[in-house]
Amino acid sequence: MRPIYIWQYPEWPSFTWNDSRLISLLPEVRNLEGKIQGMMDGLGFKL
Numbered sequence: 001m002r003p004i005y006i007w008q009y010p011e012w013p014s015f016t017w018n019d020s021r022l023i024s025l026l027p028e029v030r031n032l033e034g035k036i037q038g039m040m041d042g043l044g045f046k047l
Contacts, residue, residue: 003009037047 006012006015009015040047
């Protein structure tokens with residue numbers, strides 16, 4: 001079973017991550033964030 005929480009990983013608390021992989025995902029995250037904000041605005045929420 002795959003861990004759900006970060007503390008459940010065997011490497012915790014000495015975990016590492018791949019900066020280049022995270023950086024490559026940022027444009028997609030920002031795009032999705034904008035879509036969500038647009039939908040919320042359409043529902044009358046002012047962000």
